[in-house]
Amino acid sequence: MSLQVKNLRVYYQTLRGDVQALEGATFTVADREIMGLAGESGCGKTTLGHSLIRLTPPMRFVEGSVTLNNQELPIWDMERMNVFRFKEISIIPQYAMNAMNPTRKIGKMTEELLRSRQVDFRATLPELKRRLDLVKLSHDVLNMYPIELSGGMKQRMVMVLSTLLDPSLVIADEITSALDVSSQKAVAEMLVEFRNQGCCKSAIVITHDISILYQIADSIMVMYAGQLAEKASTGVIIHTPRHPYTKLLISSLPKVGVKHAEKRLTGIPGSPPLLLNPPVGCRFRERCPAALDQCVEEPPFIEIEKDHFVACWKVFEENAQA
């Protein structure tokens, strides 16, 4: 078991009270697993990703435990997390466009970055060059400034940098959303290649684009308004989802080959609840077509089949009948 998260609760502090952005997340990511994390904007997926590596105010750790390779991560303590950051757990940030220091050449910046972790740049250079080859960047980029690279090139450079010290877990936060379809495909496939080559053990890919996850992820976890809704292997989530939210989400995606005149897709009516003072119980209740009376209680996130976790009373009821 590479990563185990138990009952993680992270709130944002605001003047008007706590925003309950992440409410009791419990899940595991196995070794060599690429787990996709999907959901609407504001559902807490980035909060979850960031809380695993850099939990800064206004984020506030409430409770929960995170274990990476049988070692508990002190995620509430910025100082003590320094040992793990970049070496054990690393992030490929959203907006790679702004992730690199514009005043340093990329090689120089890498050197400084490695020095801050007491790693020798010269000794790492051959490996760095090998990885640049892997992402099809020329070695000359080390002598360039970030402004000289295109968006896709920057994204690939940041990928190389983030995984340079072979971390156990990489969090890829919306790495493909700013790219063109063709660069998107290349970057996503490179992430899989990195995993296969052992540059990182496992990865959490955060995105709102489920079709990308279908291509690269081994499993998908769907979040809604700060709560986990469903987690299962990729095929199960796409073809036989159980949670009503996942079902609606998948069916609202336009596919190539679907025309408006022939088949009218529908969105999910309503909007997610405000997390400042969220309703008790299942947070999808208001928009859910299958809501029961029981939904005012919060459904637990339990395994209904092997490796298939769902938090929905309706599904539990169906399972009990079957």
Next chain:
Amino acid sequence: MLKLDNISKVYKVGTFGGKELRAVSNVSFNVKDGEVVSLIGESGSGKTTIGKMILRLIPISSGTISFNGIDISTLSGSALKQYYRNVQGVFQDPFSSYNPIFKADRVFRIIREEFFPEIEGREWNNKVENSLKAVGLNPGDVLDKFPHQLSGGQLQRFLIARALLLDIQFLVADEIISMLDASTRIDVLNLLADLKSRGLSILFITHDLALGYYISERAVMLYQGCVVETGSTERIYDHPLHPYTKMLMASVPRLDKKWEEIEVELKAKHSELTGGCVYYARCPVADKDGGCARDRPTLIEVERDHFVACIRCRDQRNSVSD
């Protein structure tokens, strides 16, 4: 209705404008009444530039755009105002289209002051409410709010409602749903489709092929400012002929099929355009000794209403017909 005839746009770049960047070169297509045409291409392919030229936000370097037979670059004064009554645009980022200091419905007030100074208050309010209802918004929920109090989908529909206040016949929709969540995305798309059935023509600018297929009848594929393929969406999606279109189709992440094993050549920097095919550097089937490097291919009709600009395709077709 709208006709683009051989238009080009050249930007002056570099110190003292010493260099030229051809953003759009010799693009011709037309949009008929009540038709949705999607303009598809990667970033930097000139899609937005074309949209801006249609909206007269930037001047055209050469060629003419005519709307109902009138050359739009000659319009001024009241004729231009009349043009804007008929043609409006909605852009990608709904958040930056508003001034955060003022309430969101200020965009309606500006329309009133500019175009309808004679209309009375009550009548105007009715008009606004009808137009908001037409885009699926409840006037009570959204009027008198600041932009940050509304969601991205609401803001985007607000802008479409603003365009509907005028008697528009043509809408330039520039990536209007790429910023929205999957669940609200489809609602805005359905809205466009409904408007289309009421006779509105739309130029739908996108890089997402599935969305383009969902609502439009015809597609124009753009690469580095040149049209590489155009025709009915069914023909282009089912039988793409240009190698660039084929590559794009293969790299779209889909939910029904895993990525095909097509090698994706990464986009090089904006290369110096020589006389040859614009796609020459990335093309997997380019003829190194043949005409690809030498001659710029022109659009030829390969079958009814399906035009391709590729020498290789013409060769292939000849060999098939032989």
